[in-house]
Amino acid sequence: MIVNIDQNLCTGCGFCGDICPRHIMETITQNDEKNVIVSPERSHLCMKCGHCAAVCPSSCIKVNGLKSEDFIPFKESGIHSDQLLSLFSQRRSIRRYKNKRISRDKIQQIVEAAHRAPTGTASRSTGIIVIDNPQILSIFSEHVYKIYEDLEKSLKNPIARFFIKRQIGKNKFMALLDFVMPGMKWYIHWYKQGKSNEILRDCPALMLFHSPIFEPMGAENCLVSAFHAIMMAQVEGIGTCFNDLIPPACNMAPETRKLLDLPEDREVYASITMGYSKYRFKQMPQRKLAEFRYID
Ligand SMILES: Cc1cc2nc3c(=O)[nH]c(=O)nc-3n(C[C@H](O)[C@H](O)[C@H](O)COP(=O)(O)O)c2cc1C
Known part of the structure; x- marks a missing residue:
């Protein structure tokens, strides 16, 4: 099993199943008791992200391939926005x-x-x-x-050009011709x-x-x-x-x-x-992406 739950420690809180992107853990109720099990249908979908083990309040989850030493206590970054x-x-x-x-x-x-x-x-x-x-x-x-010199030569050959275009796609090929190679020269x-x-x-x-x-x-x-x-x-x-x-x-x-x-x-x-930068920048540009909007 890729995820193992120590049933003696599990309190049935269900945090693990809720946080799991694929809900691999399921909470089932048996005789009025909540139990968390690993879904037999979805256990193979585990991405080993370790979120389940990281939120488990009773530390009862082990994910195969993730050792407890792989986890360190969570600490606030203290960085201001x-x-x-x-x-x-x-x-x-x-x-x-x-x-x-x-x-x-x-x-x-x-x-x-x-x-x-x-x-x-x-x-x-x-x-x-x-x-x-x-x-x-x-x-x-x-x-x-050497590779770029060879490429420069190849681009002069129509057959080689055809194959390069086919390999890298039209957009990259055009960028190669119009932007990269003129500078490369x-x-x-x-x-x-x-x-x-x-x-x-x-x-x-x-x-x-x-x-x-x-x-x-x-x-x-x-x-x-x-x-x-x-x-x-x-x-x-x-x-x-x-x-x-x-x-x-x-x-x-x-x-x-x-x-x-x-x-x-x-x-x-x-x-x-x-x-290390040779020059110091005295000014920074005010940058904006092309667009930002909500759909309300
Ligand atoms: C995906 C990516 C690829 C880039 N490739 C190159 C590159 O090959 N050569 C180069 O000099 N700069 C490269 N840049 C840097 C951009 O030209 C640079 O980010 C842009 O001019 C804005 O300048 P700034 O990074 O100083 O703010 C690349 C940037 C990104 C994000």
Whole structure:
């Protein structure tokens, strides 16, 4: 059984069944006594989110695969909403970094935030790779530029263009042609001249988020996790920037996959460059999304 209830301790309060997204626990009344049972019809639907065990007042629930050490006592965050808004407002995408390494203690703290991200289907299958070794970052850069140089050549070939469009879909293909590659032409040029590295931005650390290919929410999980990391980095005084150019380059060439030790069944779906910002922002933009409304 995936969820076990210690019937000697259970008071029949029913909190577990109510909070469960799939009502796997059911309260039944037998001889005027309330008993909570695991529904035989739905037990296999358990997502192992652990909400049932986390709310149980008598700590009588065990979810297979979740040890009691996996739970820590709930503590109020003490963060005021204005403080959180201020943190969000201060975050900018940092593309120019100081030549200063980030301590692994800080990276660890950033990874801790990423670990706490929610995951679709509660699969928790996201993995994180950090590259903070300058030599490896430099080798990795070579790989990434080689891939984009090859892509530039391929896009000149109508047959290759057809297959690339079919593989990535029309919208991404148009963005590749109209937005990515016109800039890439210059990135490659500057990189070859030794002028700048506009893909990795000479970041002292790169964080890659990967997921199994067959994970239905893999890409979304990676993005959410990356955003957790970004906000922790902000608190730690470290600037970050999402980077959409890096994930496809991680997945394509076997030698890059080997460098990253990326298992065959996984792909990188999100990446963030990180480091201490070279510049200080004096002003923050007042941002609004396109729309916000109620339907009354
Ligand atoms: C999903 C996503 C992907 C992004 N990809 C890139 C990227 O590949 N390269 C880059 O320089 N910035 C990238 N950005 C950063 C955006 O360009 C940036 O958030 C936007 O310009 C607003 O600036 P701000 O983050 O400083 O507020 C990305 C942002 C998001 C949310």
